[in-house]
Amino acid sequence: xxxxxxxxxxxxxxxxxxxxxxxxxxxxxxxxxxxxxxxxxxxxxxxxxxxxxxxxxxxxxxxxxxxxxxxxxxxxxxxxxxxxxxxxxxxxxxxxxxxxxxxxxxxxxxxxxxxxxxxxxxxxxxxxxxxxxxxxxxxxxxxxxxxxxxxxxxxxxxxxxxxxxxxxxxxxxxxxxxxxxxxxxxxxxxxxxxxxxxxxxxxxxxxxxxxxxxxxxxxxxxxxxxxxxxxxxxxx
Numbered sequence: 001x002x003x004x005x006x007x008x009x010x011x012x013x014x015x016x017x018x019x020x021x022x023x024x025x026x027x028x029x030x031x032x033x034x035x036x037x038x039x040x041x042x043x044x045x046x047x048x049x050x051x052x053x054x055x056x057x058x059x060x061x062x063x064x065x066x067x068x069x070x071x072x073x074x075x076x077x078x079x080x081x082x083x084x085x086x087x088x089x090x091x092x093x094x095x096x097x098x099x100x101x102x103x104x105x106x107x108x109x110x111x112x113x114x115x116x117x118x119x120x121x122x123x124x125x126x127x128x129x130x131x132x133x134x135x136x137x138x139x140x141x142x143x144x145x146x147x148x149x150x151x152x153x154x155x156x157x158x159x160x161x162x163x164x165x166x167x168x169x170x171x172x173x174x175x176x177x178x179x180x181x182x183x184x185x186x187x188x189x190x191x192x193x194x195x196x197x198x199x200x201x202x203x204x205x206x207x208x209x210x211x212x213x214x215x216x217x218x219x220x221x222x223x224x225x226x227x228x229x230x231x232x233x234x235x236x
Contacts, residue, residue, distance in 0.1 A: 006051035006120050007031040011041040011067070012082065013059045017105075021054060024109050025116065038062025038070075045071055052120050054103075054112075057083040057094070065097050072098040076162050078119035082107070095203040100164040101190070102200075118191045123163040138173045141235030143212060143221060145173055152212070159211045164189060168201075169208055172222070172232040181229035205230055 008030050010021045015036065022032040033048055035041040037059045044050065053071070057064040068079050080101040081094040091102045101115050138145045142155040150166060152159045161169065167189040172180065182201040186194030194201075205224075209216040223233050 005029045005031070007033060007049060008116065008120075009033045009035060009041060009044055009048075009050045009053045009055075011035040011038070011053065011059070011064065012056040013037055014056070017056075017082075021112070024113060028113055028117075030116070038064060038067030041067050042070055045075060051077060051123060052116060053077060053079045054082055054116070055079060057081060065094065068094075068098050072162070076160070076166070078123045078163050080115055080119060092199055092203055095200060096207070098162060100162060114192065119163070121191060122167055122189065138170075140173055140176055140232060141221060143169075143173065143232075143235075145170055154212050161208070161211065164204055165208050165211070168204055169212070169222075169232075172230065176232045177234040179225050179229045179231045185230065201230075 005028075008025055010018050010025070010032055011034075012018050012021075013036050018034050018036065022034060025032050033044055033050065035044050038055075039061045041053070041055065042062070045053070053068075055064040055068060059067075064081060064083075068081070071077075071079065078100040079098065080103055081099045082103055082105060083094070084105045091104075094102050100119055103112060103115060136147055138147070144153045145151070146153075147170075152161055152166065152169060168185060171185065171188050180188075182198045183194040185201050186192075186197040205222065206216070209219055209222050212221060213219045221232055221235065223231055225231060
């Protein structure tokens, strides 16, 4: 198996679900590690190289969202939340707590593998948007992205971003002043067509603002153009 396929941690207290997902992903060439609650998941992330996590919300000992918050303290690997609930509020909650994506049960095998591939591709090839020299950096005001290290600094301070947040800010910083609709951001970052994705993108934008703006409610860099989308302001 090539390194690009990646190792996926599947976390669910329903062993039948874990087994079914593992079978599906192994058939696609991925290596799968299994856990059955949030505590086991944390132990595995510490002791194994994992490239993506699929995690259920409702689990004993430590629920999925709590486990995800702890993982986010040290890892920016893609996390896809699995949940039986389909309400938008639950989806936004998962995303706001650090998830990169969200799949509701029952899921289709095709959708699950497509989401896994999209998130892994984004994580493993983080700096792939556009044809910029990988040694280059992008500077806008106090924001500097180092493409090679996939790192953002704000006024000299390194900012910890998830893989999804990094891709969004990199896309917007490559084209300062250009307005990107939520659908266009989704298509570029998630690498699939975006339909009704405003909430998903908005949550990630809000997180980026909280990390890069002195006052997120009056942003200097990341602006909303009402009815059109988002842009990074051209700043000398």
